[in-house]
Amino acid sequence: MSKYGIPYMGSKAKMCDQLVGIFPRAMHFYDVFGGGFAVTHAMLALRPNDYAHFHFNEIRPGVTQLIQDAIAGKYSYDRFKPEWISREDFMHRKDHDAYVKLIWSFGNNGEDYLFGSEIETQKRSLHQAVIFNEFDAFAKETLGLDSFRPGYSVYEKRMHLRNRVRVLGSKRLDLQRLEQLERLQQLERLQQLERLQQLEQLERLQMTALDYRQVKIEPDSIVYCDPPYAGTADYGNAFDTQNFLDWAAYLSEPVFISEYEITDSRFKSVAAIAKMQRLTSASRTVKQEKVFANKRGYELWFDTKTRRTG
Numbered sequence: 001m002s003k004y005g006i007p008y009m010g011s012k013a014k015m016c017d018q019l020v021g022i023f024p025r026a027m028h029f030y031d032v033f034g035g036g037f038a039v040t041h042a043m044l045a046l047r048p049n050d051y052a053h054f055h056f057n058e059i060r061p062g063v064t065q066l067i068q069d070a071i072a073g074k075y076s077y078d079r080f081k082p083e084w085i086s087r088e089d090f091m092h093r094k095d096h097d098a099y100v101k102l103i104w105s106f107g108n109n110g111e112d113y114l115f116g117s118e119i120e121t122q123k124r125s126l127h128q129a130v131i132f133n134e135f136d137a138f139a140k141e142t143l144g145l146d147s148f149r150p151g152y153s154v155y156e157k158r159m160h161l162r163n164r165v166r167v168l169g170s171k172r173l174d175l176q177r178l179e180q181l182e183r184l185q186q187l188e189r190l191q192q193l194e195r196l197q198q199l200e201q202l203e204r205l206q207m208t209a210l211d212y213r214q215v216k217i218e219p220d221s222i223v224y225c226d227p228p229y230a231g232t233a234d235y236g237n238a239f240d241t242q243n244f245l246d247w248a249a250y251l252s253e254p255v256f257i258s259e260y261e262i263t264d265s266r267f268k269s270v271a272a273i274a275k276m277q278r279l280t281s282a283s284r285t286v287k288q289e290k291v292f293a294n295k296r297g298y299e300l301w302f303d304t305k306t307r308r309t310g
């Protein structure tokens with residue numbers, strides 16, 4: 001399970017360990033297109049003493065609140081018993097409830113309901129059994145039980161389902177897609193954020209929900225940007241990459257940008273990180289994702305690197 005942030009489309013969670021080592025030290029660290037919080041989370045965990053203040057920003061309504069709620073423990077299974085969100089609930093609620101929008105959508109894309117209609121009823125049946133101990137005939141047959149004895153954690157119940165489907169599923173192809181309760185796995189990631197409460201550096205974290213141009217950048221900062229890829233409208237609004245590059249080039253503070261390619265000569269590449277891409281359920285490919293810097297960023301990065309390597 002990924003260690004950083006909430007489940008989020010385009011999350012940097014898998015490459016954070018490499019990414020966060022690139023940034024030079026400063027007084028402030030900004031994660032301006034913060035999304036699912038993976039990068040800020042990794043910075044708080046891995047580089048707590050290299051910055052005095054951390055700033056997370058994400059323009060999408062509700063995402064910042066969802067992360068704050070997760071840190072505050074709202075999604076802990078002790079108090080949060082996730083109700084089943086049907087396709088209709090999803091359509092009605094997704095535009096004003098970030099939890100429903102992100103956690104109950106396919107690939108966390110915020111738009112399409114998580115399950116195909118052919119499997120929805122069965123997923124619901126197993127969800128009700130695992131969370132509420134309510135067993136219908138399908139749940140009884142699949143889980144091989146009439147109910148769970150008290151004392152099982154949600155995780156243990158999930159594992160029971162997984163093992164059972166693995167055994168039955170070798171003969172019953174129709175069961176194989178039921179092995180995972182994806183939503184519950186994602187909720188476990190939301191729950192993990194609760195541990196951040198123990199981090200003393202949380203006091204040094206500020207969260208905002210602004211357009212990137214409205215974020216006030218203090219002197220002595222590192223500005224990290226992970227904008228929507230050029231030419232996509234993946235997060236609900238068409239993103240103007242040219243405007244963004246002009247903003248980043250004119251900023252006097254060091255800016256670091258994640259992208260596959262930037263051909264604009266005002267930016268130079270400082271790192272490349274291999275990224276596994278899933279094409280279909282069976283095939284994968286490796287793509288290089290790069291980090292580019294504006295002029296000030298490049299100078300500072302180069303300086304730091306030269307000092308490190310002596």
Ligand SMILES: C[S@@+](CC[C@H](N)C(=O)[O-])C[C@H]1O[C@@H](n2cnc3c(N)ncnc32)[C@H](O)[C@@H]1O
Nearest residue numbers: 010011012033034035036038059211212226235
């Ligand atoms: C690639 S995602 C960031 C993912 C993030 N680094 C993570 O690891 O989860 C890009 C984010 O930029 C946000 N965004 C789009 N336009 C924006 C704007 N004008 N100002 C601030 N954020 C914006 C999107 O909502 C999206 O969450």
